[in-house]
Amino acid sequence: MTHATRTLFEIYQVMFLAQAWEQALLRMMDENLTPALYHPGRGSEGTEVAATMALERSDYLLYDHRGVAHIIAKGVDLVAMFGDFIGNDLGTTRGMGAGVVHIVDPDLGVLGQSGTLGGSQVIAAGAALSAKLRHSGQVTMCFFGDGAANRGTFHEAANVAGAWKLPIVFVIQNNGWAVSVPVEHSTGGRFVDRAIGYGMAGVQVDGADPMAVYEAAVAAVARARNGEGATIIEAKTVRMQGHYFGDADGYRDKALIAEATQSDPIIRTRAALLEQGALETDIADVERAALAEVISARDMALSGRPPGPERIFEDIYA
Ligand SMILES: Cc1ncc(C[n+]2csc(CCOP(=O)(O)OP(=O)(O)O)c2C)c(N)n1
Ligand SMILES: [Mg+2]
Numbered sequence: 323m324t325h326a327t328r329t330l331f332e333i334y335q336v337m338f339l340a341q342a343w344e345q346a347l348l349r350m351m352d353e354n355l356t357p358a359l360y361h362p363g364r365g366s367e368g369t370e371v372a373a374t375m376a377l378e379r380s381d382y383l384l385y386d387h388r389g390v391a392h393i394i395a396k397g398v399d400l401v402a403m404f405g406d407f408i409g410n411d412l413g414t415t416r417g418m419g420a421g422v423v424h425i426v427d428p429d430l431g432v433l434g435q436s437g438t439l440g441g442s443q444v445i446a447a448g449a450a451l452s453a454k455l456r457h458s459g460q461v462t463m464c465f466f467g468d469g470a471a472n473r474g475t476f477h478e479a480a481n482v483a484g485a486w487k488l489p490i491v492f493v494i495q496n497n498g499w500a501v502s503v504p505v506e507h508s509t510g511g512r513f514v515d516r517a518i519g520y521g522m523a524g525v526q527v528d529g530a531d532p533m534a535v536y537e538a539a540v541a542a543v544a545r546a547r548n549g550e551g552a553t554i555i556e557a558k559t560v561r562m563q564g565h566y567f568g569d570a571d572g573y574r575d576k577a578l579i580a581e582a583t584q585s586d587p588i589i590r591t592r593a594a595l596l597e598q599g600a601l602e603t604d605i606a607d608v609e610r611a612a613l614a615e616v617i618s619a620r621d622m623a624l625s626g627r628p629p630g631p632e633r634i635f636e637d638i639y640a
Contacts, residue, residue: 328375331600331608333532334591336375337367339612340391341588343400346616347390347407351567355624356407357420358567363389365530365562366495368587371395372532373463373493373555376539382431382449382462384442388495388561390425392465398427400619410626417629418637431460440473442466443492447479450488450552461546463491463539469500471513480554484521487551491542492522494554495529497561498582502573514556522552529557530587560585 405413409420517524
């Protein structure tokens, strides 16, 4: 099945929904309604939403810890996502994962992330190999940051992806920082250039330009699905807030952050839509609808119940 072409308006709708969901989550953390462990995704939405929207429902997604926009773009239920953060029976893990969250939805191909950074890279290679051996036509997309790109697991996964022409797309979100370590300190060359060494295709995109990301992802997904092999997409993004919720972010130059914030994908996309002739009233309508959807999902999720002691042996296989 070929993928329908997404419009910038549709991508904006999901980006706005994702940031509205995140704002609601952060308010819940402020109110002690959920454990406060979260890495805000403001600045990453353009990459996460646009790349994920190039996937089919049955394709695999291994998301990263930066925000949730990719998970929302893959279609995971908003109530279930809140339920996972609260740790109640409405979550995708039905209450087994609050605090360190691992949202999963096998029906949507959402295989989780890896709390140990880099673990998802090799799991993604395994998922892609399984799809290849089963001739299922599924593509695997794996997100990670500039810091995680420097783990040994990346090189293992990239090697088999190139050697075996696995149907996989590695999306490196290069936001220039791994907590307080600038990418210039951790990395010599360009991430995109690694593709050559491993026998993959490589493309570098402006992560705040969702159409550029979308077009790169559609091409990479098509290559993967046609048996032509793996791709690295290096998206330049900005981390608009601290590393985690509560991080005072004192190690970054405030002037540079303010400048980087000019690359807010949501503000840029809204302006681009208006420039292309979209009506302010139509944009405001989808924003209002997104806010209402998020609030109703939050209220519903808060009515869930924590898992009882009878479930302590669930999911234990040894
Ligand atoms: C193996 C491992 N080392 C360290 C950590 C702690 N940690 C969590 S996020 C993070 C920074 C990751 O930076 P990057 O991959 O660039 O992603 P970003 O946070 O910038 O989105 C670190 C060091 C971890 N989770 N796993
Ligand atoms: Mg980073």
